[in-house]
Amino acid sequence: xSSLLSLNSWANDADCSxxxxxDGLKACLELLHLIPKGPNExxxxxxxxxxxxxxxxxxxxxxxxxxxxxxxxxFADGVVNTTIAIGYDDNGGTTSDNVWGEFHQNTIxxxxxxxxPTSYALGKIDGRADEDVTLASLQAERxxxxxxxxxxxQVCGFKSTDDPEIYTKTIKDHRNRNVQIRVRIVSAQLSxxxxxxxxxxxxxxxxxxxxxxxLELSECRKQNLALAFPKTGLxxxxxxxxxxxxxxxxxxxxxxxxxxxxxxxxxxxxxVGHARDGGGPSFEPPKVLANGHVNYPWYRSNRPGxxxxxxxxxxxxAKGKAPVFYGSFSCNSKRNFMDxxxxxxxxxxxxLILSNRIAFNDEVVGGMLxxxxxxxSHQCQSEMNKKTQEASCAFSVxxx
Numbered sequence: 001x002s003s004l005l006s007l008n009s010w011a012n013d014a015d016c017s018x019x020x021x022x023d024g025l026k027a028c029l030e031l032l033h034l035i036p037k038g039p040n041e042x043x044x045x046x047x048x049x050x051x052x053x054x055x056x057x058x059x060x061x062x063x064x065x066x067x068x069x070x071x072x073x074x075f076a077d078g079v080v081n082t083t084i085a086i087g088y089d090d091n092g093g094t095t096s097d098n099v100w101g102e103f104h105q106n107t108i109x110x111x112x113x114x115x116x117p118t119s120y121a122l123g124k125i126d127g128r129a130d131e132d133v134t135l136a137s138l139q140a141e142r143x144x145x146x147x148x149x150x151x152x153x154q155v156c157g158f159k160s161t162d163d164p165e166i167y168t169k170t171i172k173d174h175r176n177r178n179v180q181i182r183v184r185i186v187s188a189q190l191s192x193x194x195x196x197x198x199x200x201x202x203x204x205x206x207x208x209x210x211x212x213x214x215l216e217l218s219e220c221r222k223q224n225l226a227l228a229f230p231k232t233g234l235x236x237x238x239x240x241x242x243x244x245x246x247x248x249x250x251x252x253x254x255x256x257x258x259x260x261x262x263x264x265x266x267x268x269x270x271x272v273g274h275a276r277d278g279g280g281p282s283f284e285p286p287k288v289l290a291n292g293h294v295n296y297p298w299y300r301s302n303r304p305g306x307x308x309x310x311x312x313x314x315x316x317x318a319k320g321k322a323p324v325f326y327g328s329f330s331c332n333s334k335r336n337f338m339d340x341x342x343x344x345x346x347x348x349x350x351x352l353i354l355s356n357r358i359a360f361n362d363e364v365v366g367g368m369l370x371x372x373x374x375x376x377s378h379q380c381q382s383e384m385n386k387k388t389q390e391a392s393c394a395f396s397v398x399x400x
Contacts, residue, residue, distance in 0.1 A: 083261035087273020265321030367392030
């Protein structure tokens with residue numbers, strides 16, 4: 001007993017106290033060669049062993065100055081507010097009844113709430129030829145490496161909250177501090193049926209005119225239907241609960257949520273949906289021609305969605321609250337909203353993620369998910385741009 005006590009005392013002096021009990025002491029003495037273990041051993045001290053047992057934090061990334069400045073701002077208060085606003089994603093006017101917003105939302109949430117890491121891959125290019133792209137040009141992009149399965153190490157593991165629109169996750173920022181990422185995801189469609197969504201406008205007018213009869217009812221219906229899209233008078237008669245039952249009110253809620261996220265200083269704001277040839281972002285059933293196709297000349301002339309985003313970005317910029325990252329995940333968004341629009345002027349400090357051509361549904365979702373993953377991984381422009389192109393083929397980082 002006395003010899004064991006003396007050994008124990010000696011081992012403690014040699015910093016073996018980190019190992020508890022007889023097994024720990026034996027391991028320590030073996031490492032100190034006080035107990036033979038095997039031939040040709042390399043001598044390892046308990047202090048070295050103790051260091052091996054401690055988790056080693058990954059080295060902090062060495063960010064470029066402009067990149068560090070961007071992430072210093074994004075992570076400043078320990079919370080990164082992110083809004084993903086899914087527009088009214090019809091199939092090209094009233095020629096088809098499908099609206100795809102719910103599908104996109106479910107695809108995004110599957111990755112967002114899945115176990116880490118999650119993966120994503122674009123579909124085949126078959127049948128994707130369009131007036132802006134050919135199968136040959138799309139294949140050439142794929143041959144350069146885009147569209148393959150990518151892994152998201154950060155866009156995963158989010159948890160739901162008491163607010164059904166919000167999901168959260170805690171990560172380490174570029175300074176190794178805990179930061180909460182709060183993602184709000186909202187969709188503009190009332191239902192997956194364009195016909196039902198349009199019919200709900202009449203139902204909303206019936207609600208407004210309830211109790212009236214005869215000529216008074218007829219006049220009430222006429223006046224209120226005249227306020228329907230593209231005017232906003234009908235939307236302004238919505239109550240908060242009406243958004244669950246009537247498309248005009250769902251549209252108003254999405255417009256308010258989208259523009260509010262910009263004005264109130266969300267660090268990341270991303271729109272997913274139609275560009276309407278420069279008239280988007282679009283959160284309502286589109287204005288159509290007599291043949292049921294989207295009235296693109298009207299959208300090019302009036303630009304209702306772009307006016308909404310520009311006004312919000314200008315207000316946010318004036319208050320010093322412009323988004324750190326702003327993404328328009330829609331067709332030809334660089335041409336429509338940067339080259340022929342006012343995105344760059346409205347928010348000169350924001351990094352813009354935009355498409356260089358027409359974008360297909362899976363490319364839109366892939367680009368959006370990769371942008372969020374890259375921002376959460378505090379990537380700088382070259383790496384973020386490379387990753388975004390790999391995941392989407394159609395989107396790039398413009399101005400960082």
